[in-house]
Amino acid sequence: MKDGFKSITIEPFNGYLDFQGPINPQKPTNNLVLKGDIHLHLSKAIKVKRAAIKFVGSSRVCHKNTLDVVDISTPILPKLKTQLFSSTTILGPGLVILPWEMEIPNIYPCSVMIKRASISYKIELSISMGLHRTVTAEYPIVIKRYLIPCLEVAPLVPTKLYTKTISTKFHYEIDAPRIVCTAQQTIPIAIKLLTIGTHKPVLSVRTQMIQVELYRCNTLPKTDADMTKFKTQLLGQKNTSSTASRKGESSKYAKYTKRTSPAIIHTLDETQPISSNQPLLQLSIIN
Incomplete structure (x- = not known):
């Protein structure tokens, strides 16, 4: 580590999020709270200007269509962010424990790891001490989704x-x-x-x-990519307009079956x- 940090550990109380039912982005319900502690081992007092914890998702599709090999990675929106400090803070030497908590809306697909596709999530910690002085740490989070409770x-x-x-x-x-x-x-x-x-x-x-996998790659409009003012009640309208503009793109599908x-x-x-x-x-x- 550097800048007085001996080690940084993110310890969520539960690394799994178990959601019930299908995704409903227009009216998300049954949101879950992800919480835990951050353990900082410091060799000296540290002046922290900013510290934030983020919930970040990413997806990757890799397959071969009729023309070439498709290998695309993209973030899963929206990203969630929580500030740990409201102002500049001085952390003393030794062990420092910072509790954190974040509400995760019921709008994310479940974690997937198969041959041609993957969906993964993580908690990401970023601590800034000034210009070009930032330390980061991360911890993987698994999202499970159950269509029936038991x-x-x-x-x-x-x-x-x-x-x-x-x-x-x-x-x-x-x-x-x-x-x-x-x-x-x-x-x-x-x-x-x-x-x-x-x-x-x-x-x-x-x-x-028979296991059927269906993939489609589309360019996301810039208006949809700007999620800084994300509102779930507008997501249904965006999906409707995006679907209308995708007519005639069925040739971009890639389908795989496994018996x-x-x-x-x-x-x-x-x-x-x-x-x-x-x-x-x-x-x-x-x-």
Whole structure:
């Protein structure tokens, strides 16, 4: 360290933020408070002009499209900042503990770290003693987001019905949950099938989990990038205007799919009658 600082440590009381439900930037609710202590070990008295703690997020996308390799890093807005001192302060030698607290609005996506994309957050401390004399420290923060509060309510989540008719062959319906908790270990699915113009029996049903990743890169207008006067109630209006200007940019999408291995084959009884009212197959896919 330098300028009389032996060490600087940021110690949040909890390095994880657990948000509930989807993001609603227009009316953010259930905000969380992030708090902790800063431990400064000083070898001498220090005159501090400014000291601030920031909540900073960053994202990165790296993939290959039809033309070239896309590798873009960008900050996640808005950045949050809290001043630790209202005026110039002198800190004595030895151990100095500075408490800090910051409210984090429920508008940030969860932390992600996969092959082609990442979203990360951190607490950043900046202490200024004068012109060109600044020391910094940081601590990573993980944001988690849960669409359901606990495993017990997972069966209560409404399901979604997927239907399709293949001409002259059959009509099928798949009743699957909209949200799945990873702690369930299995995914309950009901399949209905009605054959058209044929009496051939259904011998088997093949199921396979597919992970879909969709990426799109756009240039952010300067008016949207200026978040110094960020107001959440205006965010919905900005998103509406930005979406309208993005028409015709669908060619900039990059899509990746990943299939689980192996696929599961469910063998059916040939003598089982096909009914349009009862599920042909009720199964649980192992997650």
